[in-house]
Amino acid sequence: MAWGPQAGPVLVMGAGAIGCFIGGRLAAAGSNVVFVGRPAAMEALRLRGLTLTDLDASTQRLEPVALNLHDTVPPLKPSLVLLCVKTRATAQAAAQLGAALPEGTVVLSLQNGISNPGIAARAAPTLEVLAGMVPFNVAQIAPGQFHRGTTGTLAARDHEALRPWLPAFAAAGLPLHLHADMKAVQWGKLLLNLNNPVNALSDLPLRDELLDRDCRRVLAALQTEALHAMAAAGITPAQVAAVSPTVLPRLLRLPNWLSTRIARRMLQMDASARSSMWDDLEAGRVTEIDAICGAVVRLAAQQGRTAPLNARMCELLAGPRQRLAGAQMRQLLGI
Numbered sequence: 641m642a643w644g645p646q647a648g649p650v651l652v653m654g655a656g657a658i659g660c661f662i663g664g665r666l667a668a669a670g671s672n673v674v675f676v677g678r679p680a681a682m683e684a685l686r687l688r689g690l691t692l693t694d695l696d697a698s699t700q701r702l703e704p705v706a707l708n709l710h711d712t713v714p715p716l717k718p719s720l721v722l723l724c725v726k727t728r729a730t731a732q733a734a735a736q737l738g739a740a741l742p743e744g745t746v747v748l749s750l751q752n753g754i755s756n757p758g759i760a761a762r763a764a765p766t767l768e769v770l771a772g773m774v775p776f777n778v779a780q781i782a783p784g785q786f787h788r789g790t791t792g793t794l795a796a797r798d799h800e801a802l803r804p805w806l807p808a809f810a811a812a813g814l815p816l817h818l819h820a821d822m823k824a825v826q827w828g829k830l831l832l833n834l835n836n837p838v839n840a841l842s843d844l845p846l847r848d849e850l851l852d853r854d855c856r857r858v859l860a861a862l863q864t865e866a867l868h869a870m871a872a873a874g875i876t877p878a879q880v881a882a883v884s885p886t887v888l889p890r891l892l893r894l895p896n897w898l899s900t901r902i903a904r905r906m907l908q909m910d911a912s913a914r915s916s917m918w919d920d921l922e923a924g925r926v927t928e929i930d931a932i933c934g935a936v937v938r939l940a941a942q943q944g945r946t947a948p949l950n951a952r953m954c955e956l957l958a959g960p961r962q963r964l965a966g967a968q969m970r971q972l973l974g975i
Contacts, residue, residue, distance in 0.1 A: 789913025854966025
């Protein structure tokens with residue numbers, strides 16, 4: 641099979657915030673992109689088209705006629721699939737891909753957590769599933785309108801099928817870096833994702849939440865517990881943010897006047913940006929808390945340890961919608 645953009649389209653499986661933003665940027669830059677998503681999401685795109693905005697104030701617009709939209713996987717031979725569904729839908733989506741696509745089709749998982757590539761590979765054993773990582777936040781601000789509120793560089797496991805796509809991602813303004821050790825990158829990203837439940841419970845925009853020292857101390861405690869579990873498992877997380885993973889919890893605990901000076905780059909985000917977990921709670925959807933804090937709990941258990949703070953966050957997110965100040969979260973977690 642001839643790899644690369646010229647050999648076949650890129651298929652976006654899961655046209656939500658991440659899928660629409662990345663797929664839309666690729667399409668705007670000239671790539672042939674096919675979108676597969678829930679009927680309601682596809683109908684919104686058919687009616688309104690796709691509008692993408694960025695924190696640098698740029699706007700890109702794709703009219704409905706320019707979008708290739710499907711409710712189910714169409715019969716085609718994509719040279720790349722971007723798997724962008726939520727964790728709870730991974731197995732089902734992968735099984736659909738496996739039933740419809742040629743053997744060996746490359747699927748890049750651009751999902752939160754650690755387990756999704758493995759889940760997808762087991763559900764679709766004839767496909768080549770690769771781990772990927774999206775470091776930035778994308779929110780749906782209206783039907784068909786998606787906004788990136790933070791920065792970062794896409795990452796993926798190094799594979800020969802991805803190399804010809806690097807110019808296409810670069811042309812879309814989404815550079816893709818390939819890594820030999822994606823496990824380290826995934827755990828490095830998960831440390832940052834531990835802020836998702838803190839942000840969701842705080843009901844604050846990300847920047848405001850990160851300027852709240854109590855919220856930061858909750859995040860630092862969750863990260864410290866995760867780092868201990870990783871160390872016991874022999875995992876060294878990669879540096880995904882501007883600060884080393886081992887230094888970050890100490891930085892988060894500093895007083896505002898000092899932390900804001902040191903972490904200036906980390907606070908470069910839209911004032912309105914929020915986590916995807918906040919979006920899920922507001923929409924009444926099941927969150928990905930089990931793929932994030934739950935992953936820490938499971939890793940600790942594998943090493944004969946416990947992770948009570950991350951376990952408690954799983955409990956708080958599994959129950960009725962709560963809105964908690966940072967000080968209330970600290971009290972509930974006992975920190």
